[in-house]
Amino acid sequence: MPDLNDIKVKRILKKINSKYEPIYIPVVSESYALLNECFPNVEKKVKLDGGSIVFGWQIWKTPLICEAEFHGIWKSHDGNLLDITPKNPHVESILFIQDDNVLYNGAQIDNIRINNTDNPLVNDIIDIHKALFRIRNKGDRAFVYKSTLKGEEARVYRNLESFGSILQNYIYQGGQINAHCFCGSGYLYTDCHRRELDSLILRSKSF
């Protein structure tokens, strides 16, 4: 569970810039609730039990990235807040900050991510996440939870995904922007596969 005094958590909260205070919310999932699909889950809960939906951000940390995901929780008539959406793996509670600045219209909203390390190479992973989101949610696809990609878009998407997992392993093994590239060419990453990443990201913007 992310610590409110953690410097990276403070930075991501600053980025969100909400007037509310971050709070820990218990996770008590409903039997009908689907994994990660918070908005339809809470909508159903409101129909069955009343109350309302509260929009905001769920915050967590992985070894490389500190992340905020746009999220909906349930507020009861008497003001109790509950996260009714199951997670995998299960957690007892989440760190959440309400935010009224983002208008949710059914279109997917990308996570906010910051580098959780001192290694600038992690920023390349963050750029890959942005590019994947861009492709996955282009045009009308933004309104579809899981969309199917075809042709060149699917190819670039797969390449970005596998680049991301190779890069992650490279970082865990001590990889740096100015160290020898993971491919074994003998060139520095920045003069080798970094260029391939740049062209994949450029492609993701061209669709």
Ligand SMILES: [Zn+2]
């Ligand atoms: Zn290379």
